[in-house]
Amino acid sequence: MNNDSAIAQIQQRQPFLLVLATFGMLILALASNNTRAQATELLPEGQTLIRLSVSETRSVAQDLLVAHLRVEKEDRDATALQNDINQMMTAALALIDASTVSELDVETGYYNVYQTNRQPQGGRADQIWRGTQSLTLQSRSSAELLSLVGELQSEGLILGNLSYQVSDELARDVRDSLLETALNSARMQAERIAEALGKDEVDIAIVDLDDISRGGQPRSMMMRSASLADTEMAPPAARAGESEVSLSVRVQAVAK
Numbered sequence: 001m002n003n004d005s006a007i008a009q010i011q012q013r014q015p016f017l018l019v020l021a022t023f024g025m026l027i028l029a030l031a032s033n034n035t036r037a038q039a040t041e042l043l044p045e046g047q048t049l050i051r052l053s054v055s056e057t058r059s060v061a062q063d064l065l066v067a068h069l070r071v072e073k074e075d076r077d078a079t080a081l082q083n084d085i086n087q088m089m090t091a092a093l094a095l096i097d098a099s100t101v102s103e104l105d106v107e108t109g110y111y112n113v114y115q116t117n118r119q120p121q122g123g124r125a126d127q128i129w130r131g132t133q134s135l136t137l138q139s140r141s142s143a144e145l146l147s148l149v150g151e152l153q154s155e156g157l158i159l160g161n162l163s164y165q166v167s168d169e170l171a172r173d174v175r176d177s178l179l180e181t182a183l184n185s186a187r188m189q190a191e192r193i194a195e196a197l198g199k200d201e202v203d204i205a206i207v208d209l210d211d212i213s214r215g216g217q218p219r220s221m222m223m224r225s226a227s228l229a230d231t232e233m234a235p236p237a238a239r240a241g242e243s244e245v246s247l248s249v250r251v252q253a254v255a256k
Contacts, residue, residue, distance in 0.1 A: 053249070054182045056247050065139060069153075071088045074131070110133070
């Protein structure tokens with residue numbers, strides 16, 4: 001089949017495809033309308049279905065400090081490299097275990113070793129091994145955690161990121177409060193609508209709750225690598241900000 005014949009066949013089919021697409025959209029629209037009509041028809045005579053969506057937002061002080069550190073090494077020998085990483089991380093964990101930071105969560109993360117070519121100016125290959133292992137610390141006792149992070153930096157660990165955020169516990173407490181406020185607001189709106197329609201009573205029939213949202217990015221500070229030659233290091237400084245916590249509910253109420 002030549003190109004002209006193929007193009008002609010496509011052009012002949014275009015009206016049919018257009019009709020098919022239009023028919024499909026019409027079916028979806030009718031199905032949606034039928035669903036709504038059925039929901040309304042299920043109500044006894046004299047009752048009205050009211051659908052509402054309410055969102056509530058609150059600014060919350062960030063209460064959790066999170067520090068992302070890592071051990072980073074390079075060596076021409078892969079075995080020696082991994083031994084250095086293991087020893088440094090073991091020492092770091094021992095220092096953490098001996099600390100007095102309250103409510104401290106500790107988690108080691110990725111461990112990655114790879115070979116690379118530094119390619120010096122002379123053009124000759126210079127193959128070395130590089131490796132890293134990550135470590136995450138978080139606590140609501142920020143002053144104590146900052147002091148511990150400074151000690152870990154003095155031991156050679158690199159601080160990659162330091163950020164404040166809202167803890168899960170605080171977010172849940174705020175969510176409960178926002179939920180109560182949103183439901184009260186939805187009921188008040190439904191009652192005003194019912195009054196405008198001449199109805200005396202409102203019952204909340206269905207409540208759909210959206211997931212909690214913590215808007216905005218955590219307040220963070222990117223850190224530079226520390227020189228291993230530094231024998232003393234001041235702890236990093238950080239100050240908490242605020243995050244917006246929001247909640248949305250969709251309500252179906254019956255006015256009668």
